[in-house]
Amino acid sequence: MICRLCPRNCGVDRSRQLGYCGAPDTAVVARAELHFWEEPYLTANGASGAVFFSGCNLKCAFCQNQKISFCVKGDVLDAKGLADVFREIEDEGADNVDLITPTPYVPTIKAALDLYRPALPIIYNCGGYESAETIRSLKGYVDVYLPDYKYYDNALAKKYSGAADYRERCEEALLEMRKQVKDEVKDGVLKRGLAIRHLVLPTHAKDSFKVLSRIKELFGAEIHLSIMGQYVPFGDLSRFPELQAPLKPLEYKAVISHALSLGFENAFFQEDGCADTNFIPAFLR
Numbered sequence: 001m002i003c004r005l006c007p008r009n010c011g012v013d014r015s016r017q018l019g020y021c022g023a024p025d026t027a028v029v030a031r032a033e034l035h036f037w038e039e040p041y042l043t044a045n046g047a048s049g050a051v052f053f054s055g056c057n058l059k060c061a062f063c064q065n066q067k068i069s070f071c072v073k074g075d076v077l078d079a080k081g082l083a084d085v086f087r088e089i090e091d092e093g094a095d096n097v098d099l100i101t102p103t104p105y106v107p108t109i110k111a112a113l114d115l116y117r118p119a120l121p122i123i124y125n126c127g128g129y130e131s132a133e134t135i136r137s138l139k140g141y142v143d144v145y146l147p148d149y150k151y152y153d154n155a156l157a158k159k160y161s162g163a164a165d166y167r168e169r170c171e172e173a174l175l176e177m178r179k180q181v182k183d184e185v186k187d188g189v190l191k192r193g194l195a196i197r198h199l200v201l202p203t204h205a206k207d208s209f210k211v212l213s214r215i216k217e218l219f220g221a222e223i224h225l226s227i228m229g230q231y232v233p234f235g236d237l238s239r240f241p242e243l244q245a246p247l248k249p250l251e252y253k254a255v256i257s258h259a260l261s262l263g264f265e266n267a268f269f270q271e272d273g274c275a276d277t278n279f280i281p282a283f284l285r
Contacts, residue, residue: 001025005134006057006103007169022072023055023104027112030054030067030074032085034094039226039268042096042123042144044189049094049120051085053101058127060150060161062201062243064234069101079111090118095189096144098123106134113141121191129163130173135180143192145177150199152210160201160240171218178219195224199231200255203242208255216262225267227259 003014003025010019018024035050042048056069063069077085086097097120102109113122121143128148135145149170151157157166174196183193196215200208208227215223229252237243256269 001107003104004131005106006131007129007163007165008057009131020059021055021057021104022070023053024072024076027077027082027105027108028054028072028074029077029082029085032089034089034092035098038098039195039224041185041188041190041195041224041266041268042098042146044095044187046095047093048096048098048123049086049089049092050098050100051089051102053099053105055104056101056127057103058129058161058163060127061237061240062160062231062234064232065101066235077108079108079115082108082112083116086112086118087116090120094120096121096123098125098146100125102126103130103134106138110138110141127161128170128173129161129166130169132169132172132176135173135176139180143181144190145174145181145194146197147174147177147194148197148199149174149211149215151207152214153207156201156204156207160243171214175218183222183224190224193224194219195226197226197228199228200247200252201231201243202245202247202251205251205254209258212255212259212262212264216264221263222265225259225264227255227267227269229255229270 001014003010003012003019008020012019014025031052033050034047036047038048054068054072054074059069097118103126123144123146124142125146151166154164154167158164177194181192184191198211231247233244259267
């Protein structure tokens with residue numbers, strides 16, 4: 001497969017050569033499990049069926065899942081094998097199938113869903129650096145899009161994620177997601193629609209203000225939004241001294257105050273204590 005799935009546009013044949021994401025041409029699943037810490041509007045009191053894929057087209061310097069985003073390891077699965085994972089998660093009682101960092105494996109995911117479509121919402125949980133064309137190809141496969149909007153300033157995106165066109169590509173993809181799925185909420189749970197995440201980074205609250213203002217401009221105050229304060233230093237951050245300390249509570253509170261001033265109606269804020277490496281899954285598969 002000549003890969004042009006994401007804005008990197010590597011153009012490599014992944015059966016012979018690896019692109020930026022490091023992923024082969026079939027799915028690699030690092031872990032699949034019930035996950036109890038997603039936003040309440042995604043699961044209510046239940047659990048997501050988290051499917052953690054290896055490889056990533058962003059590889060953010062501060063990524064807490066570097067064991068699988070920087071290094072590709074896990075179970076190599078064809079479409080049938082991945083469909084079996086979806087069935088197992090459904091049988092375990094998951095509220096949804098939460099596809100985490102799925103971008104490199106869109107063809108295998110679609111083929112797996114053609115073989116077996118669980119009677120659960122399918123969540124596309126991604127970093128926001130997506131090709132609008134790839135998102136268009138997912139029409140009818142995805143029920144809930146759960147992208148990040150990481151940066152407003154492309155200089156930060158280039159510095160931390162090597163993605164100098166992040167904002168433009170992210171917004172194109174999010175607009176396509178919104179076009180595909182309108183929000184459907186049942187008993188407080190988003191069954192179809194778009195929910196946007198934003199992680200507040202240390203010393204960069206002002207960029208977070210701009211992200212939130214832009215989200216409101218594009219999608220209105222009713223958009224489902226998650227403002228995350230779970231940042232903890234992780235991995236080799238020697239080149240980024242500004243990221244070597246945890247997020248200060250006052251920084252997070254300032255971003256929350258800005259969100260409240262914008263009038264977001266469906267915003268989720270994290271409680272104290274979420275910035276803890278104990279919440280990072282143990283990727284043993």
